[in-house]
Amino acid sequence: MNGQPISGASAETxxxxxxxRGGAALPxxxxxxxxxxxxxxxxxxxxxxxxxxxxxxxxxxxxxASQAVVTxxxxxxxxxxxxxxxxxxxxxxxKLTTVTVQDDxxxxxxxxxxxxxxSWQPLQHLAGATKxxxxxxxKDSEGRESAKDTTFTTLVPKNxxxxxYTPEDGSTVGVGMPVSINFTRGITNPEAVERAVKVTAxxxxxxxxxxxxxxxxxxxxxxxxxxxxxxxVQLNLDGVEGRPxxxxxxxxxxxxxxxxxxxSTVDASxxxxxxxxxxKQIKNIPITAGAPSTTTYNxxxxxxxxxxxxxxxxxxxxxxxxxxxxxxxxxxxxxTSGTFIHGNYxxxxxxxxxxxxxxxxxxxxxxRGAHDNGTPAAWLYDNSIVGDVVVVKNSKDKxxxxxxxxxxxxxxxxxxxx
Numbered sequence: 511m512n513g514q515p516i517s518g519a520s521a522e523t524x525x526x527x528x529x530x531r532g533g534a535a536l537p538x539x540x541x542x543x544x545x546x547x548x549x550x551x552x553x554x555x556x557x558x559x560x561x562x563x564x565x566x567x568x569x570x571x572x573x574x575a576s577q578a579v580v581t582x583x584x585x586x587x588x589x590x591x592x593x594x595x596x597x598x599x600x601x602x603x604x605k606l607t608t609v610t611v612q613d614d615x616x617x618x619x620x621x622x623x624x625x626x627x628x629s630w631q632p633l634q635h636l637a638g639a640t641k642x643x644x645x646x647x648x649k650d651s652e653g654r655e656s657a658k659d660t661t662f663t664t665l666v667p668k669n670x671x672x673x674x675y676t677p678e679d680g681s682t683v684g685v686g687m688p689v690s691i692n693f694t695r696g697i698t699n700p701e702a703v704e705r706a707v708k709v710t711a712x713x714x715x716x717x718x719x720x721x722x723x724x725x726x727x728x729x730x731x732x733x734x735x736x737x738x739x740x741x742x743v744q745l746n747l748d749g750v751e752g753r754p755x756x757x758x759x760x761x762x763x764x765x766x767x768x769x770x771x772x773x774s775t776v777d778a779s780x781x782x783x784x785x786x787x788x789x790k791q792i793k794n795i796p797i798t799a800g801a802p803s804t805t806t807y808n809x810x811x812x813x814x815x816x817x818x819x820x821x822x823x824x825x826x827x828x829x830x831x832x833x834x835x836x837x838x839x840x841x842x843x844x845x846t847s848g849t850f851i852h853g854n855y856x857x858x859x860x861x862x863x864x865x866x867x868x869x870x871x872x873x874x875x876x877x878r879g880a881h882d883n884g885t886p887a888a889w890l891y892d893n894s895i896v897g898d899v900v901v902v903k904n905s906k907d908k909x910x911x912x913x914x915x916x917x918x919x920x921x922x923x924x925x926x927x928x
Contacts (some may be wrong), residue, residue, distance in 0.1 A: 728918050
């Protein structure tokens with residue numbers, strides 16, 4: 511036979527011609543063998559024959575080869591592949607229906623399929639020094655599938671950076687605590703780095719990031735967090751090119767909880783501090799603020815560190831040798847530049863609530879050694895957590911800079927979210 515399909519109708523016609531010529535009828539067994547042979551030939555014929563056209567019949571697709579061609583970049587077995595911009599999957603003469611990309615640990619890479627189904631690209635960068643597997647399927651106009659599988663390995667970064675973050679994983683913090691990330695290398699591609707950091711909250715609230723210089727990225731909501739909020743920070747920095755030739759090497763999830771709401775307001779002109787917890791005032795404490803020549807910053811400040819006892823040396827904050835107190839009790843940091851709210855045992859008791867004598871800090875009555883739990887400074891220390899807010903008003907000084915400590919609340923939401 512010549513390989514051309516022969517339909518059932520053709521077989522009957524041929525048989526009819528044989529009978530009209532008076533030839534002997536074929537035995538039943540031989541006729542059955544011929545029918546089997548004809549059927550076999552018909553199933554493997556060319557597309558020109560009705561019996562070999564690829565079409566859907568009773569929901570089944572024919573077995574002719576798909577016209578769709580899947581192309582994956584980078585090529586199979588490629589090494590030292592860039593972590594961004596290199597991975598792409600396309601389909602010619604068809605549409606992609608399935609694209610799966612995962613690393614050797616099974617973690618999948620999310621991607622986006624073009625509206626016309628002709629291409630797929632990842633929504634995120636890839637990790638460095640990682641082997642990936644790509645599986646893609648496309649269908650042609652007749653519904654026939656074509657598949658392709660490849661593997662490749664990304665580059666091994668020679669220069670890396672990480673983000674040093676606050677607050678700590680698992681901590682409970684005050685309502686003013688931002689997420690603050692300090693990078694170990696200056697970032698020249700901030701958009702890529704910011705996309706690799708995701709901050710979410712439960713209950714949900716809009717959260718925006720803001721860069722201070724090229725090495726610090728903070729996140730916060732428009733207003734203070736609600737008490738009880740659960741915050742999750744995902745640092746997907748592994749493989750991000752933060753600056754030319756310098757890649758992130760960090761992949762970490764950090765979770766923390768917002769505790770009760772506590773905001774303390776210092777009135778420098780009245781020499782008092784009102785402590786408000788969950789909307790109710792619970793304490794009114796006499797204080798001393800900065801003297802006329804060394805006034806205290808105004809503004810919203812967040813407690814970033816707590817020290818039962820610490821040393822304060824004026825030389826470290828630009829005051830020369832004016833003071834060097836080795837055992838300042840119950841100290842809580844409010845700014846990077848050296849503003850604290852702390853205990854004071856060296857000023858006369860009558861100073862608190864009546865005059866401002868400090869070098870810019872907010873002082874509360876205390877005893878040396880921080881051993882008396884009954885002093886105002888001890889009470890505030892014991893009832894405060896990192897992330898609590900201290901607001902200073904009516905001081906004859908400027909507003910504190912948003913980047914001076916964890917104090918981005920002193921920037922409007924419009925400016926913050928630009």
